[in-house]
Amino acid sequence: MNEAFPDIQKIQYEGPKSKNALSFKHYNADELVGGKKMKDHLRFGVAYWHTMRNTLSDPFGVGTAQRPWDDGTDSIANAQKRARVCFEFMEKLGVDFYCFHDRDVAPEGKTLAESNTNLDAVADVLEAEQQRTGKKLLWGTACLFAHPRYCQGAATSPNAGVFAYAAAQVKKALEVTHRLGGEGYVFWGGREGYATLWNTNMKRELDHLARFLHMAVDHAKKIGFTGQFYIEPKPREPSTHQYDSDAAACLNFLREHGLMEHLKLNIETNHATLAGHTMRHELEVAAAAGALGSIDANTGDELIGWDTDQFPTNIYLTTQIMLALLKAGGFTTGGLNFDAKVRRESFEPVDLFHAHIGGMDAFARGLKIAQAVIEDGRLDDFVKKRYATFDSGIGAKIEKGEVGFAELEAHVLQFGEPFLASGRQEFLENLINEFV
Ligand code: XLS
Ligand code: NI
Numbered sequence: 051m052n053e054a055f056p057d058i059q060k061i062q063y064e065g066p067k068s069k070n071a072l073s074f075k076h077y078n079a080d081e082l083v084g085g086k087k088m089k090d091h092l093r094f095g096v097a098y099w100h101t102m103r104n105t106l107s108d109p110f111g112v113g114t115a116q117r118p119w120d121d122g123t124d125s126i127a128n129a130q131k132r133a134r135v136c137f138e139f140m141e142k143l144g145v146d147f148y149c150f151h152d153r154d155v156a157p158e159g160k161t162l163a164e165s166n167t168n169l170d171a172v173a174d175v176l177e178a179e180q181q182r183t184g185k186k187l188l189w190g191t192a193c194l195f196a197h198p199r200y201c202q203g204a205a206t207s208p209n210a211g212v213f214a215y216a217a218a219q220v221k222k223a224l225e226v227t228h229r230l231g232g233e234g235y236v237f238w239g240g241r242e243g244y245a246t247l248w249n250t251n252m253k254r255e256l257d258h259l260a261r262f263l264h265m266a267v268d269h270a271k272k273i274g275f276t277g278q279f280y281i282e283p284k285p286r287e288p289s290t291h292q293y294d295s296d297a298a299a300c301l302n303f304l305r306e307h308g309l310m311e312h313l314k315l316n317i318e319t320n321h322a323t324l325a326g327h328t329m330r331h332e333l334e335v336a337a338a339a340g341a342l343g344s345i346d347a348n349t350g351d352e353l354i355g356w357d358t359d360q361f362p363t364n365i366y367l368t369t370q371i372m373l374a375l376l377k378a379g380g381f382t383t384g385g386l387n388f389d390a391k392v393r394r395e396s397f398e399p400v401d402l403f404h405a406h407i408g409g410m411d412a413f414a415r416g417l418k419i420a421q422a423v424i425e426d427g428r429l430d431d432f433v434k435k436r437y438a439t440f441d442s443g444i445g446a447k448i449e450k451g452e453v454g455f456a457e458l459e460a461h462v463l464q465f466g467e468p469f470l471a472s473g474r475q476e477f478l479e480n481l482i483n484e485f486v
């Protein structure tokens with residue numbers, strides 16, 4: 051096959067002084083940070099739907115993307131060719147993982163059987179390319195939001211036939227993910243919510259969603275898939291309200307339905323901001339529950355109220371993400387999947403490289419800064435000391451559950467007004483900026 055990017059060689063690390071736009075200034079895959087290779091900390095992934103399939107259309111205009119290797123048809127041959135191009139892209143970029151929806155890689159057929167055959171035909175190529183290159187599948191998923199049958203939901207559709215169709219589709223997507231050695235499987239419920247409560251039985255829909263996830267867990271067991279399941283929070287878009295609206299809502303749902311041991315969270319930056327939270331907040335909520343699984347790395351535009359899925363370039367953001375991640379012990383099955391698209395104005399193939407290189411360099415810097423902050427120790431030390439009154443005396447008794455209101459009343463009557471130290475927010479912000 052002719053190369054899709056004939057003018058682009060493998061992207062090399064050239065260091066911060068390089069003026070070569072197609073080089074890494076900070077991401078140096080094998081460099082050790084805190085005793086671990088950068089590539090093993092970051093586990094970057096390419097999102098097939100954006101990088102290979104996004105035409106860069108918007109609600110006001112058609113697609114602008116120039117993808118000379120793609121003939122624009124729904125043929126299997128075209129889908130297989132695209133799959134090979136994706137691996138050429140990953141090889142040249144030096145990214146080890148990719149993620150896909152079933153319908154990104156292969157066209158939907160007229161029947162489920164036809165769709166499954168199409169998917170198998172492309173999975174053949176994906177498998178061969180994985181073997182040729184050593185690249186791996188970070189996670190697979192099923193597109194349960196594009197086809198008109200899912201317009202009222204998939205697992206939360208009011209229609210049992212639609213529920214069944216979605217289940218059949220996930221069954222196949224799970225089997226293909228398993229066949230390709232996928233390290234995880236994601237549920238993002240774009241239509242699992244409502245457009246209006248006037249026609250919605252929320253309790254029944256949530257119970258159906260839980261049944262659906264239990265069926266997925268059962269099927270994974272049946273086929274021997276031991277990868278990690280994730281649920282990806284997002285508050286809205288395309289639905290008015292999505293049930294998996296943020297990390298806390300997802301965790302509550304998982305706990306209520308006995309699913310905590312089976313699913314972790316895949317946290318996406320732009321979804322966090324749509325939910326009115328910072329990315330760091332969402333990561334810390336997930337981590338506190340032992341459920342920080344994977345990350346969809348992108349960023350939104352603060353002036354636009356929708357999921358703009360931009361590539362992350364803000365070092366302050368990547369620093370916060372990497373601090374939260376390192377604190378939680380790093381990735382096991384997860385990774386940093388660039389769920390991001392180039393702008394509609396950036397329509398040439400080379401822009402895909404600029405975008406990913408920028409994201410990888412931004413995360414490499416975030417990683418190095420976060421590691422330096424941790425090694426410095428002042429931040430951790432401050433936070434630890436802030437809670438020191440709970441380390442001994444009455445505080446330790448509170449934490450151990452040894453005292454109640456009566457003992458605490460006696461404590462206050464004896465010792466009076468507590469001494470409260472400053473929160474030192476500005477001091478800490480300055481401290482972080484020493485490293486950025
Ligand atoms: C959409 C979601 C989607 C998931 C995968 O906003 O981010 O891309 O990551 O279904
Ligand atoms: Ni995502």
Ligand code: NI
Nearest residue numbers: 318320357389
């Ligand atoms: Ni998104």
